[in-house]
Amino acid sequence: MLNELQKDMLTELVNVYVGQAANMLSEIVDKHIVLSIPEVELISISDVDPGDRRYKLFFSEGHLFRSSLQFGYDFQGKAFLMFPAEQAKVLANMCLGELTETIDPEECRLLDTDLDVLKEVSNILLNAIIGEFGNFLEMKLEYVLPDIELLHVTHSDPQILLQNDVYVLVLHTSFLLADTNVKGIILIALSMNSISSLLEKMNALLEEHHG
Amino acid sequence: MDNLVIQALGKINMGILIIDRQLKVILWNGWLERFTGKSKEEVIGQNLLEVCPRFKLNMYQNILQNALYQGQSRFCSSALHKAFILPKENEDEHFFKQNMHVEPLYENGRSYAMIQISDMTNTSTRVYKLKNLIKELDVEYNKVKISEKISKHLSMHDSLTGLPNRRAFNERLVWAINHAEPSEGRFAVLFVDTDGFKQINDTYGHEVGDQVLVETAKRLKENIRSTDSVARLSGDEFSIILNQLNDDHDAEVVCEKLGASFVVPIEVSGYSINLSLSIGISIYPRHADEPAELLRYADQAMYRIKKNGKSGYAMYDSERD
Numbered sequence: 001m002l003n004e005l006q007k008d009m010l011t012e013l014v015n016v017y018v019g020q021a022a023n024m025l026s027e028i029v030d031k032h033i034v035l036s037i038p039e040v041e042l043i044s045i046s047d048v049d050p051g052d053r054r055y056k057l058f059f060s061e062g063h064l065f066r067s068s069l070q071f072g073y074d075f076q077g078k079a080f081l082m083f084p085a086e087q088a089k090v091l092a093n094m095c096l097g098e099l100t101e102t103i104d105p106e107e108c109r110l111l112d113t114d115l116d117v118l119k120e121v122s123n124i125l126l127n128a129i130i131g132e133f134g135n136f137l138e139m140k141l142e143y144v145l146p147d148i149e150l151l152h153v154t155h156s157d158p159q160i161l162l163q164n165d166v167y168v169l170v171l172h173t174s175f176l177l178a179d180t181n182v183k184g185i186i187l188i189a190l191s192m193n194s195i196s197s198l199l200e201k202m203n204a205l206l207e208e209h210h211g
Numbered sequence: 212m213d214n215l216v217i218q219a220l221g222k223i224n225m226g227i228l229i230i231d232r233q234l235k236v237i238l239w240n241g242w243l244e245r246f247t248g249k250s251k252e253e254v255i256g257q258n259l260l261e262v263c264p265r266f267k268l269n270m271y272q273n274i275l276q277n278a279l280y281q282g283q284s285r286f287c288s289s290a291l292h293k294a295f296i297l298p299k300e301n302e303d304e305h306f307f308k309q310n311m312h313v314e315p316l317y318e319n320g321r322s323y324a325m326i327q328i329s330d331m332t333n334t335s336t337r338v339y340k341l342k343n344l345i346k347e348l349d350v351e352y353n354k355v356k357i358s359e360k361i362s363k364h365l366s367m368h369d370s371l372t373g374l375p376n377r378r379a380f381n382e383r384l385v386w387a388i389n390h391a392e393p394s395e396g397r398f399a400v401l402f403v404d405t406d407g408f409k410q411i412n413d414t415y416g417h418e419v420g421d422q423v424l425v426e427t428a429k430r431l432k433e434n435i436r437s438t439d440s441v442a443r444l445s446g447d448e449f450s451i452i453l454n455q456l457n458d459d460h461d462a463e464v465v466c467e468k469l470g471a472s473f474v475v476p477i478e479v480s481g482y483s484i485n486l487s488l489s490i491g492i493s494i495y496p497r498h499a500d501e502p503a504e505l506l507r508y509a510d511q512a513m514y515r516i517k518k519n520g521k522s523g524y525a526m527y528d529s530e531r532d
Contacts, residue, residue: 111341112338114290123286127285143284144314145285
């Protein structure tokens with residue numbers, strides 16, 4: 001869906017966006033947090049290969065933390081931030097200053113305060129990305145607070161998701177603090193208009209730079 | 212209808228305030244009046260940063276600017292921010308816990324920010340207590356697990372020699388049969404009895420007798436493989452399982468070795484004590500395939516050695532035993 005130049009450009013853009021989110025988060029939790037998006041893809045969900053390790057999160061059974069943020073007006077879609085529950089717990093602990101490198105999936109208990117912390121983290125991160133995309137495209141944007149859910153994913157759930165022919169921007173995300181590395185995934189489901197605008201804008205910029 | 216909305220805002224169980232782009236307060240609801248002790252007449256028209264100094268922090272000014280100019284909604288958790296609005300008489304921000312929602316509002320082409328404050332003090336205390344309770348339960352659970360492990364060890368081991376006891380030996384014997392059966396394996400059961408132990412007890416006393424048993428256990432253990440097992444059945448009776456034998460003669464070789472290890476006298480409390488062993492052997496599956504029978508046949512073979520002058524070993528023989 002994206003050629004190498006477009007991929008590079010998009011990766012650079014979202015890394016600037018999440019860098020701002022990381023600064024905000026670092027200020028709140030008073031610790032240096034680094035956020036990085038090593039890979040960005042634009043895919044059609046129905047084309048995802050379940051055997052691809054990068055999408056392991058989709059296809060493994062178990063508890064999943066999911067935050068979703070709906071946005072609309074000219075730039076339209078829905079963004080999701082997802083972590084396996086034990087990774088979400090490590091992230092909440094990181095923010096609350098209770099450093100734990102690993103959490104036993106069986107022992108993973110997300111308390112109310114953990115969920116509030118995760119809601120705020122996802123709010124900061126998704127706002128930064130979506131807001132900056134809006135600015136980049138010079139499109140009017142309205143969005144609400146994210147909804148958070150703790151889901152139990154069974155083997156058949158991802159198969160249902162795969163039947164939908166939706167285009168999504170996939171951002172492979174990692175949070176780094178001290179020796180801890182929490183990995184999650186951000187999915188941004190975009191309307192066809194929004195995708196076209198994004199590609200057009202990128203192509204225009206690339207043409208300006210590369211002729 | 213407007214009157215009803217105003218009444219509702221006054222009674223709603225959360226703080227709601229609205230500010231304009233100059234950060235001037237234009238709505239200050241009943242909850243905020245009751246919580247801060249500041250009436251709406253005092254607050255409306257004032258700059259938010261003067262009314263609630265916590266908003267002077269850069270990060271909160273950014274959040275407000277993002278709502279007022281970019282239309283961004285924002286959630287701030289009490290776990291990370293503690294409190295935003297404090298009562299006049301108690302400005303200890305560590306005591307209160309509040310969640311904050313900031314939402315943009317629009318009217319006549321102007322934008323505003325609505326700030327909602329939810330009191331989370333009780334919830335946080337509950338979560339804090341729950342966290343402590345979970346930690347305590349974890350500690351207790353680990354203690355129980357350790358003590359269960361210790362009890363299990365005690366119930367399966369002899370306290371004097373540290374060897375497995377009769378109960379543990381029986382379990383191991385069943386295990387040996389279950390593992391030998393499918394692979395048509397062969398193993399031996401040795402019934403070991405020390406010779407003249409009663410006399411040692413009578414001559415030197417029980418304390419010396421106990422030390423002799425400890426040394427006996429040590430020498431037996433040292434002369435078998437790690438895959439074999441030795442147990443103390445009672446008094447001066449021991450039993451050994453020799454696993455995975457190639458032929459019956461292997462068991463006799465081990466018995467020779469065990470006997471030889473007792474040629475050197477046992478030194479206890481300045482006494483030099485000579486001890487020998489009488490050993491009976493039964494073989495699975497040649498002699499029996501039941502745990503109790505294997506042990507009984509080994510005992511009977513050992514008894515033949517005792518009758519014939521002690522110190523030595525004998526293979527079970529159905530005609531002679």
